[in-house]
Amino acid sequence: MNALKYYIAAFSAFFMWGFFSIALKAITAYSSFDILFFRIVFSTFLIVLFSAFFRREKLQIDYKLLQQLPSKDKKRTLLLTSLGGLLLGLNWFLFIYVVNQVNVQSASFAYLICPIITTFFAFIILKEKIEKHQWLAILVSLIGCGIYYTTNPSNLIYAFVIAATYAIYLVSQKKNVYFDKFNVLLVQMFVIFLLALPYCFLGSFQLPTEFDFYFYILLIAVLFTIVPLYLNLFALKGISASTVGILIYINPIITFILAIFYFKESINMLQIGSYLLILLSIVIFNYKIINIKKLEPSKK
Numbered sequence: 001m002n003a004l005k006y007y008i009a010a011f012s013a014f015f016m017w018g019f020f021s022i023a024l025k026a027i028t029a030y031s032s033f034d035i036l037f038f039r040i041v042f043s044t045f046l047i048v049l050f051s052a053f054f055r056r057e058k059l060q061i062d063y064k065l066l067q068q069l070p071s072k073d074k075k076r077t078l079l080l081t082s083l084g085g086l087l088l089g090l091n092w093f094l095f096i097y098v099v100n101q102v103n104v105q106s107a108s109f110a111y112l113i114c115p116i117i118t119t120f121f122a123f124i125i126l127k128e129k130i131e132k133h134q135w136l137a138i139l140v141s142l143i144g145c146g147i148y149y150t151t152n153p154s155n156l157i158y159a160f161v162i163a164a165t166y167a168i169y170l171v172s173q174k175k176n177v178y179f180d181k182f183n184v185l186l187v188q189m190f191v192i193f194l195l196a197l198p199y200c201f202l203g204s205f206q207l208p209t210e211f212d213f214y215f216y217i218l219l220i221a222v223l224f225t226i227v228p229l230y231l232n233l234f235a236l237k238g239i240s241a242s243t244v245g246i247l248i249y250i251n252p253i254i255t256f257i258l259a260i261f262y263f264k265e266s267i268n269m270l271q272i273g274s275y276l277l278i279l280l281s282i283v284i285f286n287y288k289i290i291n292i293k294k295l296e297p298s299k300k
Contacts, residue, residue, distance in 0.1 A: 003238050003239055005238070006234070006235045006237065006238030006239045007235070007239060007243075007247075009231040009232075009234045009235040010231070010232065010235035010239065010243070010244050010247045011247055011250065012228070012231050013227075013228035013229075013231035013232040013235065014228070014232075014247050014248055014249075014250040014251045015250055015251075015254065016223055016224060016227065016228045016231075017224060017228050017251040018250060018251045018252075018253070018254025018255050018258075019224075019254065019258070020099075020220070020224045020255075021099050021104045021107065021255055021258055021259070021263075022258065022262070023216050023219050023220050023223075023224060024096060024099045024100055024220070025099065025100065025104075025263065026212070026216050027100075027212070027213055027216045027217075028100040030208065030213060032093060032096045032097040032100060032101065033093065033199065034208065035096050035100075035217070035220075036089070036092055036093045036096055036196070037196050037199050037200075038208075038213075038214075038217045039092065039096075039217060039220050039221060039225065040089070040092075040189070040192050040193050040196050041193065041196075042217050042218055042220075042221035043189060043221040043225045043226060044189045044190065044192070044193045046221055046222065046225075046226050047185070047186055047189050047226055048186065048189075050226065050230075051182070051183070051186055055182065055183070058180050058182070058183060059183060059186075061180075062179045062180055062183045065178060065179065066178075066179070069178065073178070076175075077176060077178055077179070080172055080173065080175060080176040081176060081184055081187050081188060081191070082188075082191050083172055084169055084172055084173050084176065084184070084188050084191075085187070085188035085189070085190070085191030085192045085195075086191065086192075086195065087165055087166075087168055087169035087172065088169055088188055088192060089191075089192040089195060089196070090165050091162060091165040091166045091169060092192075094158070094161060094162045094165060095107055095110075095162055098110070098158045098159075098162060102154075102155060102158055103155065103259065103263075103265050104255060104256075104258060104259035104263050104265060105155070105256065105259045105260075105265055105267065105271075106155040106156075106158045106159045106162075107159070107162065107255060108252045108253075108255035108256040108259055109148065109155075109156070109159040109252070109256075109275070109278070110158075110159040110160070110162035110163040110166075110252075111162075111163065111166075111248070111251055111252040111255070112249070112252040112253075112256075112275070112278050112279075112282070113141060113145065113159070113160070113163050113278060114162075114163040114166055114167055114248075115245055115248060115249075115282075115285070116137060116138055116141050116281060116282075116285060117160075117163045117164060117167040118166075118167040118170050118171060119134060119138075119285075120138060120167075121164075121167050121168060121171045122171050122174070125171050126171060126174060126175075133284055133285070133287055134284075134285055136284055137281040137282070137284040137285035138281070138285075140277055140280055140281040140284060141277070141278055141281035141285075143277055144273075144274045144275070144276075144277030144278040144280075144281060145160075145274070145278075147270055147271075147273055147274040147277065148270075148271060148274035148275075150270065151268060151270045151271050151274070152271075181233050181236075182229075182230065182233055185229060232244070245286070246286050249282060256275070
């Protein structure tokens, strides 16, 4: 029962993210970069405010730790944090663009294959071990992607690039181990903000005047950025990363259901087959973890 609040936190985070496309579609008339820019501005302001009021002690602890780090480790940490901010900003832009300009299905497909792509990149970059059943899952996933590619090549490329940017972000941050994760996110938000700031000074930039735009941006910043990110980090304090890894699939499944039944996007039998193969690969990939979770109550 002690772990229940952490399960609820993780479930709530991914459940909320599943409905992100509804808020984005409501402001589809605006350019993807306008949406990204104001999401960054609002999210950065809110995360700074939240940290100043509720996490000041943790900020002070990490600031002292940064000062004490050897020069080499300090440079490495700052580089990884800055790279993470760049990748996160790029991933956000791609997701917004694909949802509003391509289709919601592609965004859903991206986060279905993301954990498997992350594992493959971790194998290549971090030399992490991949077990035999996980190689089988990767193979099944590739077959599913191949089928999806035959139905719409460009959509698969969009989905893959979204998944790849987030996967590289996750892999790069595995080595970023010194500081509190929420504080790292705070710095990364500053990095994204500084990179996006020159957009204000472009001749084509115009400040939106409609109330609805700012309402949905605030909704995105609170319900689809700060709150789920905090819930995700909170969940990791009490349950394993592997459990959170399984719950992440709630997000793309909800997004896919919305794409078909809410946004009325068309889908054919080959696409359904590709999604079923991806879902099969997820089951295979997480087979051992699922079995362990089933056995846990009997060990008490």
